Amino acid sequence: MISTDTNHQQETIAAQATGGGEAAIAVIRVSGPLVPGLVSAIYHSPPPPPRKFARGKYRNVRGEVLDDTLHCRFPAPRSYTGEDVLEISCHGNPLIARSILRDLSARGCRLAEPGEFTRRAFLNGRMDLSQAEAVIDIIRARGDRALQVARHQLQGGLGKRVKEFIHELLEILAGLEAYIDFPEEDLPVEDPEGPVKRIQRLDTAVARLIKTARYGALLREGARVLIIGAPNAGKSSLLNRLAGHDRVLVSNQPGTTRDAVEERIPVGDHCIRIMDTAGLRSHGDQLETMGMRKTLEYAEEADFFLLLLDATLPHPALPVSLPGLLTPDNTLVVHNKIDLLPNQTVQPWGSDFKQISLSALTGEGLDDLEAAMNDLIEATNPVAAEEFVVIGARHAEALETASVSLEESHSLLLNHEPTELAVSHLRTALHHFGEITGQVDNEAMLDRLFANFCIGK
Numbered sequence: 310m311i312s313t314d315t316n317h318q319q320e321t322i323a324a325q326a327t328g329g330g331e332a333a334i335a336v337i338r339v340s341g342p343l344v345p346g347l348v349s350a351i352y353h354s355p356p357p358p359p360r361k362f363a364r365g366k367y368r369n370v371r372g373e374v375l376d377d378t379l380h381c382r383f384p385a386p387r388s389y390t391g392e393d394v395l396e397i398s399c400h401g402n403p404l405i406a407r408s409i410l411r412d413l414s415a416r417g418c419r420l421a422e423p424g425e426f427t428r429r430a431f432l433n434g435r436m437d438l439s440q441a442e443a444v445i446d447i448i449r450a451r452g453d454r455a456l457q458v459a460r461h462q463l464q465g466g467l468g469k470r471v472k473e474f475i476h477e478l479l480e481i482l483a484g485l486e487a488y489i490d491f492p493e494e495d496l497p498v499e500d501p502e503g504p505v506k507r508i509q510r511l512d513t514a515v516a517r518l519i520k521t522a523r524y525g526a527l528l529r530e531g532a533r534v535l536i537i538g539a540p541n542a543g544k545s546s547l548l549n550r551l552a553g554h555d556r557v558l559v560s561n562q563p564g565t566t567r568d569a570v571e572e573r574i575p576v577g578d579h580c581i582r583i584m585d586t587a588g589l590r591s592h593g594d595q596l597e598t599m600g601m602r603k604t605l606e607y608a609e610e611a612d613f614f615l616l617l618l619d620a621t622l623p624h625p626a627l628p629v630s631l632p633g634l635l636t637p638d639n640t641l642v643v644h645n646k647i648d649l650l651p652n653q654t655v656q657p658w659g660s661d662f663k664q665i666s667l668s669a670l671t672g673e674g675l676d677d678l679e680a681a682m683n684d685l686i687e688a689t690n691p692v693a694a695e696e697f698v699v700i701g702a703r704h705a706e707a708l709e710t711a712s713v714s715l716e717e718s719h720s721l722l723l724n725h726e727p728t729e730l731a732v733s734h735l736r737t738a739l740h741h742f743g744e745i746t747g748q749v750d751n752e753a754m755l756d757r758l759f760a761n762f763c764i765g766k
Contacts, residue, residue, distance in 0.1 A: 322429075323413040324421035325406050332401030337409050340426055343417055344393035348382055350416065359384050367399065369412040376405050390426050391433030423760055431747060437468040438747030442701055446529065448763070451573065451580035454687075455528035458698045467704065470518065470697050471745045474511060474711075478739050481507050485732050505722045508735075512715040515708055517691075521698045522705035524690040527612060529700050531573060531582040532686050535607055538617035539625040543645040546669035547617060548572060548585040551679075577683025584611075605630060613639050613685055615678075620644040620655045620666065637661040638688065641681050645669050707741045714738035 321341025327334070339347065348356040357363035360383060367375045379398040388394040399405050414420065424445075431441045439462060446459035461467075481504050536544045549555050552572045570585045586604040605628060608614070614635055618624060641663050644655040648668040657664050665681055667674025690698065699705050718734035721727075 321418045322421035322425055323410060323418040324426070325410065326396070326426075327401075329403060331403065334398050335401045335403075335406040337397040337399065337406060337413070338421075338426060339395040339397070339413060339418060340388070340390045340392045340421075340429060341418070342393065344382065344395045345384075347395060347413075347416060348380065351412075352380065356382055359387075362398075367397065367409060367412075369408070370415050375408050375412065376400055386433070386435075389435070390429040391435045392429060423763060436463075437465070439468040439471070439701075439704065439745055440465055441747075442703070443467075446700055450528075451531060452528065452575060452578055454578040455580070455700070457578075458525070458528055458700050461697070462700060467697050467699070468746050471742055474515060475739065475742045475746075475748075477507070477511050478735060478742065481511070482732060482735050482739070485728055485735070489728055489732065504731075505719060508715055508719045508722070512712055512719065515712045515715065518697060518699055519705060519708050519712060520691040521696075522702075522708075525698050525700035525705070526702065527686055527689060528579070528698070529702075531580045533610065533612045534581045534583045534615060534682070535604075535611040535613070536583065536585050536615045536617055537604065537608065537631070539619065539622075542617045542619045543669045544585050544617050545570075547615070547643070547645065547667075548583060550669045550672060550675060551576075551583060576679050576686075579683060579686050581613075581682065581686070583615075608634055611639075613641075613682070615641050615643050615682075616658065616662075617643045617645055618655075618658060620646050621649050624656065624658055635659075635662075637663065639685070641665055641678070641685060643667060643678060648673065704745050707744045711738040711741035714741070 319342060321339065321343035323337060323339045326336045326338040345356070351367055352363075352365035353368065354363075354365060357380070360381060362379045362381045364377070364379055367378045367380075369375055376399045378400075381396050383389070383394040383396070385391060385393045397409065399409060410420065427436075427441050427444050430436050431438055443459050443462035447456065447463060450456040450459050485504055536547060538544055548570065551574050553574075571582055572584075573580055573582055575581075584607060586607060608631060611634075616635065637659075642658045642665065644658075644664065644666045646668060647655065647666045648671050655664070655666055663681055663685075665674060665678050667678055692698070699708065714734040714737040718731040718738070721731040721734070
């Protein structure tokens with residue numbers, strides 16, 4: 310397991326676990342060896358039974374009442390951190406929360422560092438590292454599907470799967486190393502096909518998990534959706550309609566959008582980062598030309614496209630570099646202004662592309678667009694909804710590196726190279742699997758990971 314400073318762990322830490330600003334209540338979390346004595350010292354009464362709330366006057370070290378609060382204690386090891394934990398619910402005035410934290414400091418507590426509560430939970434064996442990372446993913450999830458995947462990871466889904474990989478790899482290693490370490494012993498005749506096939510099956514399972522990484526990134530960061538089309542096709546109007554407010558100025562004058570405007574909006578089970586861009590046409594002034602150039606640059610980085618067409622006009626010509634980026638898997642063709650068409654019949658653009666007809670002005674067809682966008686994102690998930698999804702970039706990198714090592718060892722054994730070389734690559738794969746669950750000695754990695762957490766978590 311990961312080494313840590315024992316003295317640092319023995320300190321009692323405190324922090325506000327709820328957000329800053331005014332609220333109905335604020336929750337102060339305390340964890341460490343001072344907790345059992347704090348309850349009696351603060352409330353001048355015996356501690357309540359474990360995991361039961363009690364009401365009392367919070368008195369500071371001078372005996373002054375700071376607030377009328379509820380408090381609950383969670384004895385070790387059945388607590389979030391695995392240590393003795395106290396949670397205090399006070400009124401949500403920031404002045405009250407700060408005064409309680411100052412008093413806790415006067416009583417010997419130290420203000421917690423970002424992510425320190427969850428870090429202690431990991432170090433005390435309350436969760437593996439993938440579960441610890443799921444905590445921040447749950448806090449930051451912006452869509453129902455992202456929340457569902459993060460919750461599954463917090464329950465240990467990904468960690469359990471990786472531990473299965475580790476168990477299988479250890480069995481393969483044990484068999485191979487037995488022939489290396491005890492060549493003269495009465496062991497069964499070595500079957501090179503056995504480990505070769507097992508490594509191949511393991512690598513196939515790892516590769517299946519790696520394929521979910523792109524979908525996981527879309528959940529974590531939000532899918533980047535670029536609205537493209539000719540000037541006055543209604544791109545800004547569509548963004549405003551999707552956002553539910555006037556995010557972008559709208560004008561009948563073509564070429565008014567110069568800089569890209571981004572907005573995060575919920576679409577079905579997902580959150581997307583939708584971007585309005587400069588209209589694309591063959592001419593324009595210097596500033597508009599610069600905006601069109603930026604549009605093409607953004608197109609190189611986009612995950613999905615909404616090709617917006619004015620249904621009342623012939624289809625415009627697109628820049629030469631753009632059609633190559635548009636595929637049926639990443640693009641929806643949106644025919645706008647159908648409220649101006651007598652029979653609402655449109656001319657399809659491309660035979661294989663999903664076609665949506667709507668009016669950004671009236672909102673007609675908007676539900677169809679949002680449903681199609683949700684389906685487009687969900688189609689990037691290569692596994693069934695109930696299976697594991699790699700939501701973290703760190704997990705994906707570790708799995709990819711482990712897969713390379715598995716492929717190297719497979720190739721060496723297949724070509725009858727020295728078994729010692731194959732074993733070396735398998736141990737490298739084992740190390741990278743361990744990075745996901747936290748079964749490696751890497752303090753620096755932990756420092757970087759938990760620095761992204763908020764105070765009090």
